[in-house]
Amino acid sequence: MPEYRRAFIAGGCYFFTVVIQDRRAILTEPANIARLREGFRRTMQARPFQIDAVVVLPDHLHTVWRLPEGDDDYPSRWRRIKHYFSVGQASVIGRGSLARRREKGIWQRRYWEHLIADDEDWRRHVDYIHYNPVKHGYVEHPGDWPYSSFALAVRKGWHDADWGNVPPTRIDAVKGGE
Numbered sequence: 001m002p003e004y005r006r007a008f009i010a011g012g013c014y015f016f017t018v019v020i021q022d023r024r025a026i027l028t029e030p031a032n033i034a035r036l037r038e039g040f041r042r043t044m045q046a047r048p049f050q051i052d053a054v055v056v057l058p059d060h061l062h063t064v065w066r067l068p069e070g071d072d073d074y075p076s077r078w079r080r081i082k083h084y085f086s087v088g089q090a091s092v093i094g095r096g097s098l099a100r101r102r103e104k105g106i107w108q109r110r111y112w113e114h115l116i117a118d119d120e121d122w123r124r125h126v127d128y129i130h131y132n133p134v135k136h137g138y139v140e141h142p143g144d145w146p147y148s149s150f151a152l153a154v155r156k157g158w159h160d161a162d163w164g165n166v167p168p169t170r171i172d173a174v175k176g177g178e
Helices: 030-046 074-087 098-099 119-135 149-156 169-173
Strands: 014-021 050-056 062-064 112-115
Touching: 014 098, 014 119, 014 169, 030 050, 030 074, 062 119, 098 169, 119 149
Parallel strands: none
Antiparallel strands: 014 062, 014 112, 050 062
């Protein structure tokens, strides 16, 4: 098994992919969206960070975060978010390893993280996030997906309102996105 090392850079900017166990399509159910938003809100209140972009799909989510200067602890933030979301969920039955670890089996244990290297890398990952609902066939235009920061990106001038009518080529280089 290859040894994977996470990058911990204080004040870093990161792209994440976080997936539901067994790719169950539960994230976009209204009660679960509310619970996920509340988990992010509570976590950001306790352990501040900035969200540059986010998209929530039925079975996974992608996001770009900026951590505060001097802080490299994104794992505890993900633990809090996952925990808050999982509190209202039923456990996955029949997995002894989950019971031993006192886990419900809602989320995959691991997640993909990528340290953003520069402005071009940031742009590529933000584009990837906003185009993802189109890539997966949920909508024809990024602005049509309700669980995305695309509208905010348009207001900030990062995208034109009609961006994404043509597949962006720069997103092909994104690793860890599914």
